[in-house]
Amino acid sequence: MLKIQHRNQIQSGFDQIKIVSDMSLKWDSRFKSNILNLNPKIHEKEIIVSPCADEHWISTDLFKFRIYAEQNNLHVIGICSKNQIPFFSLFCDDVVLVKSDQHWYDEDYSSNGVYHHFKNKTDIEHGSIRGDFKKILDEDVIAKFCYRKICILESSYDKFVSLNLPSDLIVVEFKESSVFPIQDVKNFTLKTVGLDRQFQKDLLKKTHHEDYMSIQILASTTLNWQYLCCGGSGNLMSVIPMKLLSLQDQTIDDSVENIVRSFAEIRYGNRKIPIINRYFVESSGLKGFFKEKEKEIQAASEYLSANKVPYNIFKETCFTN
Numbered sequence: 001m002l003k004i005q006h007r008n009q010i011q012s013g014f015d016q017i018k019i020v021s022d023m024s025l026k027w028d029s030r031f032k033s034n035i036l037n038l039n040p041k042i043h044e045k046e047i048i049v050s051p052c053a054d055e056h057w058i059s060t061d062l063f064k065f066r067i068y069a070e071q072n073n074l075h076v077i078g079i080c081s082k083n084q085i086p087f088f089s090l091f092c093d094d095v096v097l098v099k100s101d102q103h104w105y106d107e108d109y110s111s112n113g114v115y116h117h118f119k120n121k122t123d124i125e126h127g128s129i130r131g132d133f134k135k136i137l138d139e140d141v142i143a144k145f146c147y148r149k150i151c152i153l154e155s156s157y158d159k160f161v162s163l164n165l166p167s168d169l170i171v172v173e174f175k176e177s178s179v180f181p182i183q184d185v186k187n188f189t190l191k192t193v194g195l196d197r198q199f200q201k202d203l204l205k206k207t208h209h210e211d212y213m214s215i216q217i218l219a220s221t222t223l224n225w226q227y228l229c230c231g232g233s234g235n236l237m238s239v240i241p242m243k244l245l246s247l248q249d250q251t252i253d254d255s256v257e258n259i260v261r262s263f264a265e266i267r268y269g270n271r272k273i274p275i276i277n278r279y280f281v282e283s284s285g286l287k288g289f290f291k292e293k294e295k296e297i298q299a300a301s302e303y304l305s306a307n308k309v310p311y312n313i314f315k316e317t318c319f320t321n
Helices: 061-071 082-088 129-133 138-145 154-163 179-186 198-206 209-223 232-237 254-268 294-306
Strands: 015-020 026-028 033-037 046-049 075-080 094-097 149-153 170-174 226-230 243-248 275-277 311-315
Touching (some): 061 075, 061 129, 061 254, 075 082, 082 094, 149 154, 154 209, 170 179, 198 209, 226 232, 232 243, 243 294
Parallel strands (some): 015 149, 015 311, 046 075, 075 094, 170 226, 226 243, 243 275
Antiparallel strands (some): 026 033
16 A cells, blocks of 8 residues: 655655545536536636647647646636546646546557537647747746646545556557557567557556546556657656656657656656657658667666656645635
8 A cells, every 4th residue: 555645744846646535526517517626716717628639739838838827817627537637637727527438549549538519618739829828938847847746536546556556567658550669669678568558458457447547647656667658648648747768759849858858857867768759650760769779768767767756645635616
């Protein structure tokens, strides 16, 4: 059993995992769905968002959005699935839960998101507002979000504890269309799991879709699961507190790379982790890339294992707005 600390024992410079009771979920007549109030409502002006409903295209710009919302006195309401609560808790004040019926790892589909039809949503991924918050300085993001505070439901935490999962794994999160990276990792001497997605499918059988992201975060934080990512998975895992060995996607820009590397420098003392590449996942430019980097990946894995980021797990009551 992991040790859960009292709130007044929490120190700065630690990742913080807030465990909240499932009883904190309350029916909201306005949205006709359950809602989780994460922060007290101090601003009347609201913005309703739901990024990553289709794919993870926004990455560390979500941190810039959160800073922008605070600067503009916006109360952020996120629309998401139960699985996404930890992710959305990083940039939302409230989360409205909608059902998700997805079949991850069954085909070339990696989204953790969910489609919905709520009105008055603001598109912060593709809309003009992104140009506004994109102006937020990388340095402001690095200072505020290097160590993260996320919310996990108590039922998800209890499920994680009950699974008795192994430690020290390198998990591969590649799309099936990532032909060249998959071929490279097949020829690794370094031991990995998940290349054929069977590891992920087996884990999903033991748990529920709604607990999956929480279990990934807890396993990476407390059991030293490290991730090789190619595609949208890296955009997600560069935001939530996960141990990344590689980050590969064509949407990575200079800001994302600077923030991710600066996080690593502060968190681990090594700016070179993760290995970053900006090729499209199906690009021939990736041919042989991961095989060429295998020794570097192994060294990065050993470094992360030896330089673990402190974390605190604590229980806290959510607010009622």
